[in-house]
Amino acid sequence: MSASDGRGGAPGLGRRLEAWLPQIVVSPIFALSFFFVYCFIGWTIYISFTKSRMLPVYELAGLLQYERLWATPRWYVALENLFVFGGLFIVGCLVIGLVLAILLDQRIRAEGVLRTIYLYPMALSFIVTGTAWKWILNPGLGIERVAHGLGFENFKFDWLINPDMAIYTIVIAGIWQSSGYVMALFLAGLRSVDDEIIKAAAIDGAGPLRTYAGIVLPMLGPVFLSAIIILTHLAVKSFDLVIALTGGGPGYATDLPATFMYAYAFQRSELGMAAASAVMMLATIMAIMVPYLYSELRGGNR
Amino acid sequence: MHERRRRRLAGAARYAALTLIFVVLILPLYWFVMSSFRPVEDIFRYANDFGIRTLVPTRITLQNHIAVFRSEFTRALFNSLFVCTTTVALSVFVNSMAGFAFAVFEFRFKNVLFVLVLLSFMMPFESIVIPLYSISRALGLVNTYGALILPEAANGLVIFLFRQFFLAIPRDIYEAARVDGASWWQIYLRMTLPLSGPTVAAASLLIFIHQWDAFFWPLIAASSPELVVVQVAVARNMSVDQTNWGVLFSSASIAVAVALVPFLLLQRYYVRVVGLGRT
Numbered sequence: 001m002s003a004s005d006g007r008g009g010a011p012g013l014g015r016r017l018e019a020w021l022p023q024i025v026v027s028p029i030f031a032l033s034f035f036f037v038y039c040f041i042g043w044t045i046y047i048s049f050t051k052s053r054m055l056p057v058y059e060l061a062g063l064l065q066y067e068r069l070w071a072t073p074r075w076y077v078a079l080e081n082l083f084v085f086g087g088l089f090i091v092g093c094l095v096i097g098l099v100l101a102i103l104l105d106q107r108i109r110a111e112g113v114l115r116t117i118y119l120y121p122m123a124l125s126f127i128v129t130g131t132a133w134k135w136i137l138n139p140g141l142g143i144e145r146v147a148h149g150l151g152f153e154n155f156k157f158d159w160l161i162n163p164d165m166a167i168y169t170i171v172i173a174g175i176w177q178s179s180g181y182v183m184a185l186f187l188a189g190l191r192s193v194d195d196e197i198i199k200a201a202a203i204d205g206a207g208p209l210r211t212y213a214g215i216v217l218p219m220l221g222p223v224f225l226s227a228i229i230i231l232t233h234l235a236v237k238s239f240d241l242v243i244a245l246t247g248g249g250p251g252y253a254t255d256l257p258a259t260f261m262y263a264y265a266f267q268r269s270e271l272g273m274a275a276a277s278a279v280m281m282l283a284t285i286m287a288i289m290v291p292y293l294y295s296e297l298r299g300g301n302r
Numbered sequence: 303m304h305e306r307r308r309r310r311l312a313g314a315a316r317y318a319a320l321t322l323i324f325v326v327l328i329l330p331l332y333w334f335v336m337s338s339f340r341p342v343e344d345i346f347r348y349a350n351d352f353g354i355r356t357l358v359p360t361r362i363t364l365q366n367h368i369a370v371f372r373s374e375f376t377r378a379l380f381n382s383l384f385v386c387t388t389t390v391a392l393s394v395f396v397n398s399m400a401g402f403a404f405a406v407f408e409f410r411f412k413n414v415l416f417v418l419v420l421l422s423f424m425m426p427f428e429s430i431v432i433p434l435y436s437i438s439r440a441l442g443l444v445n446t447y448g449a450l451i452l453p454e455a456a457n458g459l460v461i462f463l464f465r466q467f468f469l470a471i472p473r474d475i476y477e478a479a480r481v482d483g484a485s486w487w488q489i490y491l492r493m494t495l496p497l498s499g500p501t502v503a504a505a506s507l508l509i510f511i512h513q514w515d516a517f518f519w520p521l522i523a524a525s526s527p528e529l530v531v532v533q534v535a536v537a538r539n540m541s542v543d544q545t546n547w548g549v550l551f552s553s554a555s556i557a558v559a560v561a562l563v564p565f566l567l568l569q570r571y572y573v574r575v576v577g578l579g580r581t
Contacts (some may be wrong), residue, residue: 021486025400026409029397030418033418033422033423036422036456037422037425037430038422040429041430043432043433044429100323103320116569117324119573123511123561123565125514125515127533127557128558131334131540132331132554176326180327233424233426240517240518240533258428258518261431262522277428278428278429278431281429282425282429285426289421293417
């Protein structure tokens with residue numbers, strides 16, 4: 001195509017089209033995000049105020065669904081699990097990711113290879129991770145059996161089938177999968193810290209621990225924030241991991257709001273209640289995202 | 303002297319820690335893939351008397367893989383590959399154009415629109431899934447490829463990556479090309495897009511993995527056997543009461559192997575573009 005085609009035919013129309021080009025290019029994306037996301041969120045919120053069961057109905061019923069939701073013991077289990085899982089998952093990933101990053105930051109050989117290995121769980125789906133850990137943690141087949149074989153006859157590890165402990169198996173699998181990514185985030189942050197500062201601290205007699213705790217970590221503030229945002233997002237939507245690892249069980253001991261919502265919307269035909277639970281999830285995400293975005297946007301335009 | 307010994311000790315500790323983590327990360331995958339090549343009756347046999355045979359198979363067979371390829375999994379592989387490549391092509395095109403527009407053009411409400419678009423991709427999927435399913439059903443999209451591809455076409459992170467890249471190109475270049483009579487379309491297609499190779503690579507990886515790993519939405523929107531995707535097929539292999547571990551392991555290994563190909567080819571671009579480090 002030469003530079004003159006497409007403009008020779010109707011210059012008037014071409015000019016006018018060009019003047020509108022920004023709007024033309026942006027509008028499909030905007031329409032998609034606006035329609036698919038904001039309208040649908042509005043729709044979900046609306047449904048949460050109706051009596052919808054199997055099919056959406058549009059007659060308002062006030063806070064009925066929210067009252068039903070908060071009267072359901074299973075919802076409390078799901079919420080409690082979200083806080084237990086979310087808290088341990090985020091803290092675990094941050095600690096392990098940070099320690100790994102500090103270790104890797106010390107000019108280590110074969111760094112590229114190591115980083116690839118730490119990042120590779122990124123290519124695994126939560127379904128596959130869940131499958132692997134379902135086996136490893138299975139009392140009859142996994143590490144418990146290996147430990148028995150090694151002579152530790154009394155070794156017992158039944159978290160997967162123990163309603164009180166099952167949620168922690170999801171924490172383990174989640175941390176295993178996600179801490180490598182957090183490590184990469186921190187490593188990039190550590191690399192941007194000026195070496196001179198660390199050297200100056202060493203000259204002033206600060207040990208490595210004090211250097212990191214007192215000087216380097218405070219400089220990683222923005223990295224902590226973005227890591228927490230990414231991990232929060234993963235924690236809220238860890239539907240796949242729960243389905244693969246425990247299926248929400250034993251009973252509904254490992255239900256999370258996402259699996260709760262799925263069960264009520266698509267298995268129990270309780271659209272209204274499912275929508276109410278989705279609105280609660282949205283509110284949780286917004287409570288974390290909005291302050292972050294506000295601080296990001298105030299900090300600069302980029 | 304003291305300083306040197308301490309440093310050497312620290313070095314040893316560091317490598318020990320890295321090795322331990324290496325084992326923790328690699329072992330589950332290794333065990334998993336290796337077991338898929340074992341006859342079913344051998345899979346759990348050597349866990350009891352732990353030894354070299356636990357980790358190195360004595361008998362190798364392809365029976366699990368053959369069983370997998372004879373099942374619906376072949377269909378799932380085809381479906382997922384088709385959905386992923388189509389989504390990558392469509393999504394790179396649409397999102398790079400949007401990124402270009404947000405970086406280069408000036409128009410009213412640009413910043414507000416950009417924030418709204420970005421924010422829309424941070425909303426939990428659960429809060430839109432009920433209407434999305436209702437609409438898809440009303441439009442007859444349930445159990446079609448369209449239902450799997452179209453909702454994933456727009457991606458906020460990809461728009462963001464492209465915008466950042468296009469912002470870094472000096473504006474003078476665009477102005478000069480405009481003076482020479484190039485249309486915006488030509489500038490986008492023949493000047494900036496070819497420059498953005500690493501961003502295209504990183505975005506493609508991101509979209510491919512995202513779509514390859516998709517589970518929740520396909521589970522709802524594409525439940526028919528003809529449209530089953532890989533993750534759903536893997537999950538189905540274990541949801542039955544009597545899990546056939548051989549088939550489960552080999553289907554999961556294949557799911558990992560396919561995702562590792564673009565990951566290993568493109569991860570260095572991803573690492574660079576997303577700002578995770580130098581390559």
